[in-house]
Amino acid sequence: MKRMSKKTLLLAGAGHAHIGLLRRLSADRSKNNASNALIDTDIHLISEQPHTLYSGMLPGWMAGHYQLDEISIDTKSLCLRAGVRFIQQSIINITAASNTVETSGNERFDYDVLSLNTGADTDLRGLSQAYDDMSNDTRDDMSNDVIAIRPLSTFTLQWQQILADARQSEQYRLAVVGAGAAATELVMAAQVALQKINNNHQVTLVCGENLLSGFVPSFRQRVIKQLHRHSITIIEARATAYRDGKLSTSNDSFPVDAVIAATGVRGAAWTVSTDLETVDNGFVAVNSQQQSVSHPNVFAVGDVATRVDQYVAHSGVHAVHGGAIEAGNILAYLQSKMLTEYQPKTHTLYLLSCGDKYAIGSWGSVSLQGRWVWYLKRQIDKRFVTSCAA
Ligand SMILES: Cc1cc2nc3c(=O)[nH]c(=O)nc-3n(C[C@H](O)[C@H](O)[C@H](O)COP(=O)(O)OP(=O)(O)OC[C@H]3O[C@@H](n4cnc5c(N)ncnc54)[C@H](O)[C@@H]3O)c2cc1C
The missing domain is CATH 3.50.50.60 (FAD/NAD(P)-binding domain)
Structure with missing residues (x-):
């Protein structure tokens, strides 16, 4: 046969x-x-x-x-x-x-x-309105300056460089650009890490006018309170360019030592x-x-x-x-069999960490927060990663 x-x-x-x-x-x-x-x-x-x-x-x-x-x-x-x-x-x-x-x-x-x-890929277009018209070399220059969150493997090296630079600095200024859940988690984690090195170090969130627009108002308010608790500066303007150590926004421009873009995906x-x-x-x-x-x-x-x-x-x-x-x-x-449709659930559990072993959870219109939410998140996350090694 x-x-x-x-x-x-x-x-x-x-x-x-x-x-x-x-x-x-x-x-x-x-x-x-x-x-x-x-x-x-x-x-x-x-x-x-x-x-x-x-x-x-x-x-x-x-x-x-x-x-x-x-x-x-x-x-x-x-x-x-x-x-x-x-x-x-x-x-x-x-x-x-x-x-x-x-x-x-x-x-x-x-x-x-x-x-x-x-x-x-990280969507860097907002950081330069002319991004699509740029030559590849100019784009490369820009992406060398702005630290994109993706790919994560490259980001982890760049974050370690930020920490090394911050250890050498009297007053390190970092900006995180983005308005989604990832940007708010990153900005709080960054503030906790940099302030452990030196209380003078400061992180700014540049988020435009639509911070966490996809989430229910109660969740949004909880996150904003946590950003204030960490004394994170929030700039509700669009970041438009980063050149020569200055981050320009739709309103202003100010000096920063590094810019992390968590600006969604393209x-x-x-x-x-x-x-x-x-x-x-x-x-x-x-x-x-x-x-x-x-x-x-x-x-x-x-x-x-x-x-x-x-x-x-x-x-x-x-x-x-x-x-x-x-x-x-x-x-x-x-096997030439029938395919199944993926029907996303209306509500998904979202757990957002606030930098210092504290987290906020959201499920539909319900939101809650506390240290126990962070430990719950840790348990879920660790179980996922360790199960891949079993
Ligand atoms: C800080 C942060 C926190 C987040 N937290 C959450 C959360 O709590 N909940 C949630 O739902 N979402 C969260 N997200 C969003 C989530 O990370 C993404 O939506 C998710 O990773 C997408 O998964 P994926 O399987 O599509 O691809 P990815 O996780 O992006 O994986 C892609 C893989 O493909 C590989 N790859 C990429 N390009 C190539 C190529 N050209 N050739 C070969 N290999 C390639 C990469 O190395 C990687 O292994 C978060 C994002 C960030 C940045």
């Missing part, structure tokens, strides 16, 4: 969804319970780094509550346990018409089914040259089954993708829950 040739499932990026899929494959493997869909399938995962940093614990690391290895997931070992080949490379293009992924190592990888979970750089259908400046357009609207053998989930049928926020929560559905759909697709 003629044996069918093996299929290739390529996992691009090691974001939340693929970590979840690897855990599932690893658990199935240890129970000798591999899905029939995968018996004749080779699985490869391409990611830039052998470790994935867990963003939910990053502010806790900045504030000194965790070591870097406590917030890192060893993707390479997880792949080994899951029976997945790990390839450490950066994806620079995807040509869906020929089913190929191109990497910075000048290699091409063919696939039968592709799953994208590469996250997104489509990943590699999407510029792909033939996959994208929306909103480079997010891979997917349907309710997390399947590319232009190429059915391509699935995408998390920050890299945008749902075309309904609004789903780019967040870790949807990367995890959407990822679980997407993983099932990949297996179903390989």
